[in-house]
Amino acid sequence: MRAFNRTVLAVHAHPDDTEAFCGGTLALLKNKGFRIVIATMTPGGMGSVDTNEEETGKIRMEEARRAAEVIGAEYCCLDQRDGFVYDTLQARVRVIELIRKVRAGIVFTHLPFDYHSDHRATSTIVEAGTMLSTLQNVPTDVPPVDTTPLLYHTEPFGNTDPLGRNVPDPSFFVDVTSVFEKKVGMLSQHTSQIALMKRMFGIDDFFQDMRENDEQLGVQAGTSYAEAFWQHLGAGFYNDPLIQEVLEEYRR
Ligand SMILES: [Zn+2]
Secondary structure, three states, X not given: OOOOOOEEEEEEOOOOHHHHHHHHHHHHHHHOOOEEEEEEOOXXXXXXXXXXXXXXXXXXXXXXXXXXXXXXXXXXXXXXXXXXXXXXXXXXXHHHHHHHHHOOXXXXXXXXXXXXXXXXXXXXXXXXXXXXXXXXXXXXXXXXXXXXOEEEEEOOHHHEOOOOOEOOOOOEEEEOHHHHHHHHHHHXXXXXXXXXXXXXXXXXXXXXXXXXXXXXXXXXXXXXXXXXXXXXXXXXXXXXXXXXXXXXXXXO
């Protein structure tokens, strides 16, 4: 297997996405000695019932920072606008610069056919940014990385695509039972989302919903709680099964 830097960069659209979709796996990777960097494309400024966009973004970035701290990860925001994430030159360059600054060896992002439009846009931006991260002619002063990072996609909530259909089976599951309470500890930092989930989706218990989601994946994986991953294997990307091997004892 090629050598990849032991830094995992998770880039998702909104504060709480990373925690919900791969927080357990990041906790396991941290225990294995990886540096973990969590980035959100947006500060999540639309996610409120009683504060304006700017105030909401500030609250949610602080929640995301505290959630990252639970597993000893770093957090940053790429300053796109919640609900209006577009695949632009500026957005791609922000992602490329971050990949380069943290010298990422592994990148996690949403699935290309996630149900949420911000998630799909983020997936496209991150895929392109990962591919471009080694190329010297990218319009930025941050020097390129030596090796194209490995790219993995995380689960869309409920495992459904924009048409409500189930997405194809993942490349593998990670058994997160042993770190599940840690994952709940990360999600619990996002207290501002409890009222919003109730208003938008009639969800009474945001955390219980996440618990049931991971239990459902656990049923498929043959354990109590699981997270799902799809390795990006499109032409031009490496197919080294690094995460699968590092997390061998948790892989299902
Ligand atoms: Zn999201």
